[in-house]
Amino acid sequence: MSVFDSRLRTPGLPTSATAELGSAYRRTRLLRLTLAFVALVLLGTSFALARSLESLPTTYFATGSGGIVVLDLSTSVDVQKAQRAQRVLRSLAETDGRVGLVVFSDSAYEMLPPDTRSSELEPLLPFFRTGPQISPDVRRTRGGRIVPNTPSGRPRESPWSLTFRGGTRISTGLVEARRIIEREGDRRLSVLLVSDLDNSGFDTSDLTEELGRYEQAGIDLKVIPLFPGPDDRELFVQLVGKESLVARPEILRNTDVQERQSVIGSFPWALAAIGAALLLLLAINERLCGRLVWGAPR
Structure with a gap:
């Protein structure tokens, strides 16, 4: 018997009851x-x-399968609205999930595909501290009037400064998000619209038709209103239902995830x-x- 085998064997007692055991x-x-x-x-x-x-540390994409953020960058988004949008994006960026990003004003384009790590949203956050800048050569006065900008008061240019100069056509952002979902072939992807809902009256018909396509396709849509006017909010309540609008307490709960380090799900x-x-x-x-x-x- 080797030394190794002898170490493995445990001491025992001799017995005549081997057969019984x-x-x-x-x-x-x-x-x-x-x-x-x-x-x-x-x-x-x-x-x-x-x-x-x-699972994501927010309730925005409750299915846990991720989704597409449709972000309003129109000129009606002021500093207060932009800062709320920044909080929403930050809460998503701090998760370990996958998210796509579509930005729009009167037109829309895909900024990030839906399989992008949510941390890729972080480089965009600084551009929402003072609201979207529509051009490096113009600025908005306190009264909302757009005037030529001076070199000393030149705002920080954002990636979309030269692209989005018009009003708001929410249907364009929703159409782009739906096409991405159809391209990816994953109907589990949901859509999160972040907008002040100050939509152009000329877009109401197209928006209504697009929301009907969402319902037919079974695409889950949530809306984060950025301090909308009463009429704009009421219109969206009629179009998508009150339950689709994310309430302020839920926004605060989701944007407070980093301090609490908990998972909502x-x-x-x-x-x-x-x-x-x-x-x-x-x-x-x-x-x-x-x-x-x-x-x-x-």
């Missing part, structure tokens, strides 16, 4: 192997479930059940598969 040994060994197999299956299942959760009941089953298996193993202990008869 044989059936108990085989039964215990089979039970141990069965419990080990079930434990491995549960561990593999829990690993697969954990990878598929993809459904409780992972499946993982909890698997954990309880593993604990039960350990208890059964200790109760039924323990080593024989010699002692006085009970």
Whole structure:
């Protein structure tokens, strides 16, 4: 016998009851192997479930499958509205999720595809501190009037300064988001519209038709209103329903995620059940598969 084998062998007591204990040994060994197999299956299942959760620390995309942000960059978005949009984007950027980005005013284009890591939104955040700048050569007065800009008062140019100079046509952003979903072939993707809802009256018909296409396609739409006027808000309540508009408490709850470091989402009941089953298996193993202990008869 080698030294290694002798180290593995545990000390035992000689007995003449080997034959009587044989059936108990085989039964215990089979039970141990069965419990080990079930434990491995549960561990593999829990690993697969954990990878598929993809839960986001916000309730904006509650399905956990990510979505597309449709962001209003029209000239009606002032400093206060831009700062709220920044808070929303920041809460998404701080998650470990996937998100797409469509920006629009009177036209729209895809800035980020829907499989982009949400952290890619971070470079855009500084441009929302003072509101969107429609051009490096003009500025807006306190009364809202756009006038030529002076070199000393030149605002920071944003990536969309020379692109979006017109009014608001929300339908263009929603159309672009729907086309992206059709291109990706993933109807689980939802759409988050971030806008002040100050839509052009000429766009009402197109917007209504596009919302009808969303309903037919089963695309989930949520709206984050950026301090809209009463009439604009009421129009969207009629078009998409009050439940589709994200209320202020929910916005504050989502944008406060970094301080709280918590995940807002459904409780992972499946993982909890698997954990309880593993604990039960350990208890059964200790109760039924323990080593024989010699002692006085009970």
